[in-house]
Amino acid sequence: MHGTPTPLLRIRNLSVDFDGLAAVDHVDLSVAPGEVVGIVGESGSGKSVTMLALMGLVDAPGQVRADEIRFNGVDLLAATARERRRIVGKDMSMVFQDALTSLNPSYTVGFQVAEVLRRHQGLRGSALRKRVVELFEHVEIPDAKARIGAFPHQLSGGMNQRVMIAMAIACDPKLLIADEPTTALDVTIQAQIMRLLLSLQKERGMALVLISHDLAVVSEVAQRVAVMYAGEVIETRTVPAIFDAPHHPYTHALLQAIPENNPGAARLAALPGVVPGRDDRPSGCLFAPRCVHAVDACRAARPALARLDPLDSRDPHADAAVRCIRPLNLARAGAQGAVQ
Template sequence: MKPNLLTIRQLSINFGGPPVVDRIDFDIAPGEVVGIVGESGCGKSITMLALMGLIDAPGQVRADKIFFNGQDLLNASPRARRKIIGKDISMVFQDPLSSLNPSYTVGTQIKEVLRQHEDLRGAALHARTLELLDQVGISDAKNRIDSFPHQLSGGMNQRVMIAMAIACNPKLLIADEPTTALDVTIQAQIMQLLVDLQKERCMALALISHDLAVVSQVARRVAVMYAGEIVETNYVPQIFEQPHHPYTEALLTAIPEHNRGAKRLTALSGVVPGQHDRPPGCLFAPRCKYRIDACEHARPPLAPLKVGAVRCIKPLNLQSAADTPAASYFTS
């Protein structure tokens, strides 16, 4: 069995108060596609930003372990981290227009990545930039290379962001809601581009998304986040066919395809708890239709099942007693 490409243990992030991300354990194998799902405010994006070293003060990031490709990122020097971040680990952000610099052409911005990490210069640098634009499906690359972001459509700018992200052949690509700001027809094209690039380059892909339908088609494994915690992990299609956490079940129930013929879409009442209104027990308990008294007082750990793991006192859809987590739920 190959070692994990990425291993994160007990990652926590806070901004001077209670943690907004609390004791995250996360793994990605080489070449694996992992979907990270959950409502807005659940901590999906900020977890990956912490990995990239993009949490600014007063944010504080703590962890027991962050290993990437056998290297200790937690204790690496800033110089050593710069050799990895942007080269071996890269990220595609939600809104390309806010991520690209409006003062420079898209070609200049791609070239900067190649200069920094690949030490390319001159004709080789220009040729490689044109090649990347062509690989991400930008037609007439010779003319587009001198365009500014405002001169391109949203879909084109997202393709430029992807070109920058894959420029150095990363081992791990993080795609943070890469189609959110795009038209529906363009969304499918961008997702297909990411899938094709992942397969061609055999790179690992962490896909942050609200679109469970896309995740079910693309990902090998899914991590469900709620209020800064991972509440369930499992493989596809098991997590969609037999979810073990009530929150996962609620997300699946709210999919429009599951509400055909109904007068109204099924909705999950309530909101994700904020930094200063977190309940003392299970964080999902105030919104959970299965809650019992113990849920109000016990903070369950992410306990392994026979397949996958779940953070719940009474997991759903367990086939037998042998599937029940052995770990004690009543931990702080």
């Protein structure tokens, strides 16, 4: 780990259970200051739940356990509810999938952004109103002074998402989590929102965790990617290494399903089967039932997430790792690529 900066965020051995279903299963994740990390995987892979657990937003019957959750030097597992509230929404904030369901329909969008500033920065009166207008202008909401008096239902999906971003960046967070921030928007607006997020990230030097199922978007903006499957991190690598030579068969299958990787094909490459649920989780590798490379050893025991030798993976990052006993695309023939 020599030369690696101290992580802004470090999660170690995080698990989240819902009535016996391991929605998140022993996840390790780190984010450096100013880094853009993508988290990808199918629906049900545990991407959003991992970040909700970090934010303290997993409600009963969900049970959260971890060996370590440390943010900006603060042990969040040992922090009191009051200490957490001082961090969440200020130094660490989140933009959710559907802005219209995340915003309160009973209050104007200006009031909701102002509430964050009142709570965390103590702003009042004209200074508060001025700051809300500045934030709306910053996220490129036209006619900002008029829009602060609008209710969510009076704005388009793209405008509501900009309101959510304004709320998230109001207190200059060190970490912004964007959970599928463009899912409910049309393609043109999606591109605008992604450009806005990246512009804000670079301008403010904040770390960004982008949760997405769109590998094409992640490949363009992220510096490092964690691939999740059935609650587990199954591969973590830098960009473009993970896209040029994926090591886990699941990562490879996701990349094969991208239209750009199927030039001239009549049909896109498809990945048969579904992510296992509570009652059909295999005892061995969770991806084995869908994997064309699986052998008996894959079905016998759950593989560990093993660090990769840089010579094998062509990936110098200290956290490069794969959860597979037969990783693909290794530089040295026959190398397992794992350093325990």
